[in-house]
Amino acid sequence: EIVLTQSPGTLSLSPGERATLSCRASRSVSTTYLAWYQQRPGQSPRLLIYGTSARATGIPDRFSGSGSGTDFTLTISRLEPEDFAVYYCQQYGTTPITFGQGTRLGLK
Amino acid sequence: EVQLLESGGDLAQPGGSLRLSCTASGFTFDSYGMTWVRQAPGKGLEWVSAIGGNGDSTWYADSVQGRFSISRDNSKSTLYLQMNSLRDDDTAVYFCAKSAVREIVIYSFDSWGQGTLVTVSS
Numbered sequence: 001e002i003v004l005t006q007s008p009g010t011l012s013l014s015p016g017e018r019a020t021l022s023c024r025a026s027r028s029v030s031t032t033y034l035a036w037y038q039q040r041p042g043q044s045p046r047l048l049i050y051g052t053s054a055r056a057t058g059i060p061d062r063f064s065g066s067g068s069g070t071d072f073t074l075t076i077s078r079l080e081p082e083d084f085a086v087y088y089c090q091q092y093g094t095t096p097i098t099f100g101q102g103t104r105l106g107l108k
Numbered sequence: 109e110v111q112l113l114e115s116g117g118d119l120a121q122p123g124g125s126l127r128l129s130c131t132a133s134g135f136t137f138d139s140y141g142m143t144w145v146r147q148a149p150g151k152g153l154e155w156v157s158a159i160g161g162n163g164d165s166t167w168y169a170d171s172v173q174g175r176f177s178i179s180r181d182n183s184k185s186t187l188y189l190q191m192n193s194l195r196d197d198d199t200a201v202y203f204c205a206k207s208a209v210r211e212i213v214i215y216s217f218d219s220w221g222q223g224t225l226v227t228v229s230s
């Protein structure tokens with residue numbers, strides 16, 4: 001099983017700032033098989049990024065993904081109020097599909 | 109518009125059974141793999157089980173293997189999860205999710221239902 005470790009656990013920022021979220025895998029993941037999701041309180045997860053860097057339909061371009069091998073990053077260039085949520089990375093290259101434990105992006 | 113609507117969540121006793129359903133609309137159901145993902149209260153996401161478009165291929169997390177069974181009825185555009193021998197740690201919101209790519213089951217998920225709560229407690 002590939003374990004995904006996200007850091008930091010909590011990130012406190014202000015609107016307009018840049019957010020950088022990290023996801024580290026216990027072994028190499030193909031860039032084709034790494035995704036990021038956003039989950040707002042009381043809502044279902046929403047796909048943001050797939051294939052490491054491709055934005056899902058309707059996702060604004062302030063969200064970007066990068067990385068390779070075991071280290072992946074989600075960047076939000078300028079935070080909007082609606083971006084404060086929990087973010088999960090996911091690998092789907094091997095079963096079991098695994099998710100990181102999440103990074104909570106909170107308002108400073 | 110893709111819509112996924114789960115139902116069947118309830119309070120169950122340890123050792124009991126429940127069947128969850130997920131009714132889909134807005135896409136060609138039998139062309140897409142479907143997955144169940146759960147989220148324990150206040151916790152992260154856990155992949156549970158997946159099924160191919162024609163129902164012939166299934167996958168399970170080790171934590172539910174032998175206790176849960178995934179199936180689908182394409183004539184009704186409905187996904188199921190039969191949950192037997194329930195344990196306290198099965199308590200979670202259960203989401204159904206649609207594969208983002210036609211014909212590929214193990215993939216990212218571009219649509220999710222709102223979830224249904226399963227509580228296992230005596």
